[in-house]
Amino acid sequence: xxxxxxxxxxxxxxxxxxxxxxxxxxxxxxxxxxxxxxxxxxxxxxxxxxxxxxxxxxxxxxxxxxxxxxxxxxxxxxxxxxxxxxxxxxxxxxxxxxxxxxxxxxxxxxxxxxxxxxxxxxxxxxxxxxxxxxxxxxxxxxxxxxxxxxxxxxxxxxxxxxxxxxxxxxxxxxxxxxxxxxxxxxxxxxxxxxxxxxxxxxxxxxxxxxxxxxxxxxxxxxxxxxxxxxxxxxxxxxxxxxxxxxxxxxxxxxxxxxxxxxxxxxxxxxxxxxxxxxxxxxxxxxxxxxxxxxxxxxxxxxxxxxxxxxxxxxxxxxxxxxxxxxxxxxxxxxxxxxxxxxxxxxxxxxxxxxxxxxxxxxxxxxxxxxxxxxxxxxxxxxxxxxxxxxxxxxxxxxxxxxx
Amino acid sequence: xxxxxxxxxxxxxxxxxxxxxxxxxxxxxxxxxxxxxxxxxxxxxxxxxxxxxxxxxxxxxxxxxxxxxxxxxxxxxxxxxxxxxxxxxxxxxxxxxxxxxxxxxxxxxxxxxxxxxxxxxxxxxxxxxxxxxxxxxxxxxxxxxxxxxxxxxxxxxxxxxxxxxxxxxxxxxxxxxxxxxxxxxxxxxxxxxxxxxxxxxxxxxxxxxxxxxxxxxxxxxxxxxxxxxxxxxxxxxxxxxxxxxxxxxxxxxxxxxxxxxxxxxxxxxxxxxxxxxxxxxxxxxxxxxxxxxxxxxxxxxxxxxxxxxxxxxxxxxxxxxxxxxxxxxxxxxxxxxxxxxxxxxxxxxxxxxxxxxxxxxxxxxxxxxxxxxxxxxxxxxxxxxxxxxxxxxxxxxxxxxxxxxxxxxxxxxxxxxxxxxxxxxxxxxxxxxxx
Numbered sequence: 001x002x003x004x005x006x007x008x009x010x011x012x013x014x015x016x017x018x019x020x021x022x023x024x025x026x027x028x029x030x031x032x033x034x035x036x037x038x039x040x041x042x043x044x045x046x047x048x049x050x051x052x053x054x055x056x057x058x059x060x061x062x063x064x065x066x067x068x069x070x071x072x073x074x075x076x077x078x079x080x081x082x083x084x085x086x087x088x089x090x091x092x093x094x095x096x097x098x099x100x101x102x103x104x105x106x107x108x109x110x111x112x113x114x115x116x117x118x119x120x121x122x123x124x125x126x127x128x129x130x131x132x133x134x135x136x137x138x139x140x141x142x143x144x145x146x147x148x149x150x151x152x153x154x155x156x157x158x159x160x161x162x163x164x165x166x167x168x169x170x171x172x173x174x175x176x177x178x179x180x181x182x183x184x185x186x187x188x189x190x191x192x193x194x195x196x197x198x199x200x201x202x203x204x205x206x207x208x209x210x211x212x213x214x215x216x217x218x219x220x221x222x223x224x225x226x227x228x229x230x231x232x233x234x235x236x237x238x239x240x241x242x243x244x245x246x247x248x249x250x251x252x253x254x255x256x257x258x259x260x261x262x263x264x265x266x267x268x269x270x271x272x273x274x275x276x277x278x279x280x281x282x283x284x285x286x287x288x289x290x291x292x293x294x295x296x297x298x299x300x301x302x303x304x305x306x307x308x309x310x311x312x313x314x315x316x317x318x319x320x321x322x323x324x325x326x327x328x329x330x331x332x333x334x335x336x337x338x339x340x341x342x343x344x345x346x347x348x349x350x351x352x353x354x355x356x357x358x359x360x361x362x363x364x365x366x367x368x369x370x371x372x373x374x375x376x377x378x379x380x381x382x383x384x385x386x387x388x389x390x391x392x393x394x395x396x397x398x399x400x401x402x403x
Numbered sequence: 404x405x406x407x408x409x410x411x412x413x414x415x416x417x418x419x420x421x422x423x424x425x426x427x428x429x430x431x432x433x434x435x436x437x438x439x440x441x442x443x444x445x446x447x448x449x450x451x452x453x454x455x456x457x458x459x460x461x462x463x464x465x466x467x468x469x470x471x472x473x474x475x476x477x478x479x480x481x482x483x484x485x486x487x488x489x490x491x492x493x494x495x496x497x498x499x500x501x502x503x504x505x506x507x508x509x510x511x512x513x514x515x516x517x518x519x520x521x522x523x524x525x526x527x528x529x530x531x532x533x534x535x536x537x538x539x540x541x542x543x544x545x546x547x548x549x550x551x552x553x554x555x556x557x558x559x560x561x562x563x564x565x566x567x568x569x570x571x572x573x574x575x576x577x578x579x580x581x582x583x584x585x586x587x588x589x590x591x592x593x594x595x596x597x598x599x600x601x602x603x604x605x606x607x608x609x610x611x612x613x614x615x616x617x618x619x620x621x622x623x624x625x626x627x628x629x630x631x632x633x634x635x636x637x638x639x640x641x642x643x644x645x646x647x648x649x650x651x652x653x654x655x656x657x658x659x660x661x662x663x664x665x666x667x668x669x670x671x672x673x674x675x676x677x678x679x680x681x682x683x684x685x686x687x688x689x690x691x692x693x694x695x696x697x698x699x700x701x702x703x704x705x706x707x708x709x710x711x712x713x714x715x716x717x718x719x720x721x722x723x724x725x726x727x728x729x730x731x732x733x734x735x736x737x738x739x740x741x742x743x744x745x746x747x748x749x750x751x752x753x754x755x756x757x758x759x760x761x762x763x764x765x766x767x768x769x770x771x772x773x774x775x776x777x778x779x780x781x782x783x784x785x786x787x788x789x790x791x792x793x794x795x796x797x798x799x800x801x802x803x804x805x806x807x808x809x810x811x812x813x814x815x816x817x818x819x820x821x822x823x824x825x826x827x828x829x830x831x832x833x834x835x836x837x838x
Contacts, residue, residue: 026720280787285714289718300728303731
C-alpha cells in the first residue's frame with residue numbers, strides 16, 4: 001500500500017481534505033442521531049395497547065332533551081350491537097386506549113398516604129370488557145353484572161371493586177405483583193377499592209404518559225348522557241359493522257347525536273401523528289444528506305483527479321496497473337473518511353448528550369456510533385468508485401502530451 | 404459592469420453545468436430544509452400577539468400538595484380563585500375563560516343537531532385579545548354578572564347556521580338553553596392558541612362564545628383540562644366548584660409598570676391571605692407571566708421543531724461545506740481564464756468582484772430553487788399532519804421568502820470567500836505558459 005505517498009499528497013491539499021472530512025462528520029452526526037430518534041419513536045409506536053386493535057372500533061352517543069333516558073338506551077343499544085352477526089362483543093367505556101384523552105387518578109396501599117399514590121388511568125367499564133377489549137385475566141375474576149354501578153356524576157354511590165393492569169399491580173407490589181389480588185387500595189379521598197382481578201396488559205390513553213402501562217378498571221357506567229361504545233368484531237367485519245352500527249343507532253328513536261365513529265387503528269394513527277411525521281421528516285433528511293455528501297465526494301474527487309491527470313498518466317507509463325490507480329483513489333478516500341468518521345463519532349456523542357440533557361431522551365446505544373462510522377466509510381467508497389474508475393482509465397500516453 | 408459579471412457568471416455556469424447544478428442543488432436543499440423548520444419555529448416560537456404580549460398576564464397560583472413528589476402546579480385557576488380574582492380586578496380588563504361542549508339544535512329543520520366546542524369567557528376577552536368581529540359586538544359586563552344567555556358565533560359556525568348572513572338577534576338552542584346571537588367573529592385562529600395552551604399549541608378554535616358565568620350557573624359540560632390535587636368533599640357540583648380543582652384560565656391586562664406593580668401586590672396579598680386558610684402551600688417562582696413568558700413556561704414550542712432546528716442547521720452546514728468544495732473546484736478549474744484576465748489587466752479587486760458575483764449568482768439560483776424545496780416540504784408536512792389538525796398556519800409568508808433568498812446568497816458568498824480568495828491569488832504566469 002502507498003499510505004505514505006497518499007498521505008503526503010493529501011497534506012498538499014489540506015483544505016480539500018478538511019472539507020470532505022467535515023462534511024462526513026456532520027453527516028454522520030445527523031444520520032446517526034436521526035436513526036436513533038426514529039428507532040426510539042418506532043419503539044414507542046410499536047407498544048401494544050392490549051386490545052385487538054385491528055378488529056375494534058368505537059362510537060360515541062350523546063343524548064339531549066328531557067326524554068332521553070341513558071340507562072335504558074345503553075341496554076337497548078348494547079343488546080342490538082351484541083346481536084349483530086360478526087360482533088364478538090360490545091361494551092361501554094368512559095375512555096378509549098391510545099386516544100389521548102381520558103381520566104386518571106392515583107391509588108396507594110394505605111389510606112391517606114398521598115406521597116405513596118401511584119398514578120393510573122381509570123377505565124369505567126361494564127362486565128363485557130374482557131371479551132370486548134380482548135384482555136386476558138392473569139389472576140382473580142372478572143366483574144359480575146351485579147357489580148356494575150350505574151350512577152349519575154353527583155351520585156354518592158361508588159364502585160367497590162377494581163381490576164388492575166399487571167404493570168399497575170407491579171407498581172404497587174414491586175416484589176410480587178400477585179400480592180395485589182384481594183387487597184384494598186385507596187384513592188386520594190381515602191375511598192377503598194378491592195382488587196378482584198389482574199389483566200395482562202392495558203395501556204393508558206396517553207401515549208406520552210410516564211406510567212402508560214398503569215391502568216385500572218372499575219365496574220361503573222356513568223350516566224351523564226354521553227356514552228362511548230367499544231365494539232370488537234370478527235376479522236374482516238369491522239368496516240361494514242362500523243357503518244351498520246351507526247345506521248342502526250341513528251335509526252333508533254332517541255334524541256341524540258353520534259360522534260367519533262372510528263376504528264382503533266385510525267385512533268392510533270391520529271395519536272401518533274406527530275411521531276410518524278417526525279419519522280418521515282428524518283428519513284427524508286437522512287436520504288438527502290447521504291445524497292449531498294456523496295455528490296460532494298464525487299465532485300471533489302473528480303476535481304482532484306482532473307488536476308492530476310498528467311501524474312496519473314505518468315504513473316501508468318511507469319508501469320502502474322489500472323488497479324493500482326483505482327486503489328490509490330479508494331485508499332485516499334478511505335483516509336479522508338476515516339478522519340471524518342472519527343470526528344463524526346465525537347460529534348455524534350456530543351449531539352446526543354445535548355438531546356439527552358435538553359429533551360430528556362434516552363441515551364444512545366453504544367453500537368450506533370460504530371455502525372454509523374462503517375456506513376459512512378462505505379458511502380465514501382461507493383461514491384469514489386466512479387471517479388476512481390475513470391482515473392484508472394487514463395491512458396499512459398497522456399504523460400507524453402503537454403496538456 | 405455588474406450585468407457584465409452576471410453574464411460571465413451565467414457563461415461560467417453553462418461551461419460547467421453539472422458541477423454548477425450540483426452547487427445550486429446543494430444550496431437549495433440546505434436553505435429549503437432550513438426554511439421549513441424556520442417557518443414552523445417562526446409561528447410556534449413566535450409572539451402570537453406582538454403589540455400587547457407584554458401587557459397580557461396569566462396568573463400562576465401556588466397550587467399543589469407539598470407531600471406529593473415532583474408535583475407541578477397546574478397552570479390554571481380553581482373556580483373560587485377565578486371568581487375572586489374577577490372581583491378583585493374589577494377596575495382592569497380581565498377574563499376568566501374555559502372550554503365547554505354542547506349540543507346545538509339549529510333553528511329550522513334543515514340541519515340535524517350537532518356538537519359544538521364552545522368557550523366561556525368574560526366580556527373583556529374580545530377586547531383583550533383583539534378578536535375581530537364581522538357583525539355585532541361582544542357582550543358587556545352586566546351580561547357576565549346577570550348570566551345573560553347571549554352568544555358570539557365563530558365565522559364558520561355562522562356560515563353553517565345562517566349561511567354567513569348577519570345573524571345578530573337570531574336565537575340558537577344549546578343544551579336546551581336559548582341563546583341570542585349578539586356578535587359574529589371574523590376569521591380568528593391564532594397559532595399558537597396562546598390564550599389556552601392546555602390542549603396543545605395548535606388546538607382547533609372554539610365555535611361559540613358565551614359569558615363564562617353560565618358554565619357554572621347552568622352546569623354546562625366542561626371540556627379542556629381539569630387537574631385536582633384534593634378530592635371534592637362529595638359528588639355534588641357545588642363541592643366540585645369549591646374543590647382544589649384547576650380548570651379555568653385567567654388573563655388580566657396590565658397596561659403599564661405601575662399597574663403591574665399594584666396588581667402583583669394584590670396577587671401576593673391574596674396568596675398570603677389564602678395561605679392562612681391552609682391553601683396555596685406549594686410555593687411557585689413567579690405568579691404573573693406575560694404572553695411570551697407563559698408560552699415558554701408552558702413549553703408551547705414542541706421538542707420536535709427544536710430538534711429539527713438543530714438538525715436543519717447541520718444539514719445547512721453540510722450543504723455549505725459542499726459548496727465551498729465545489730466552488731473551489733470550479734474556480735481553480737478555470738485558472739487558465741483567470742490568468743488571461745489578469746494578463747489583460749484585471750486587478751485583484753475586479754477578480755474579487757467577479758467571483759463574488761458568480762458565487763452570489765449560484766446562491767440566488769439556489770435560493771429560488773430553495774423556495775420550491777421549502778414549499779414542497781411544508782406541503783408534505785401539511786399532508787402528513789392529517790385532515791384533523793389545523794394547518795392553515797403553515798404558509799410561506801413574505802418574511803420567509805426574503806430570508807430564504809438572502810440566506811442563500813449570503814451563505815453562498817461566505818462559503819465562497821476562501822475559493823474567491825484563492826481565485827484572486829492565482830499566479831497568471833504558470834497558467835499562461837501551458838496555453
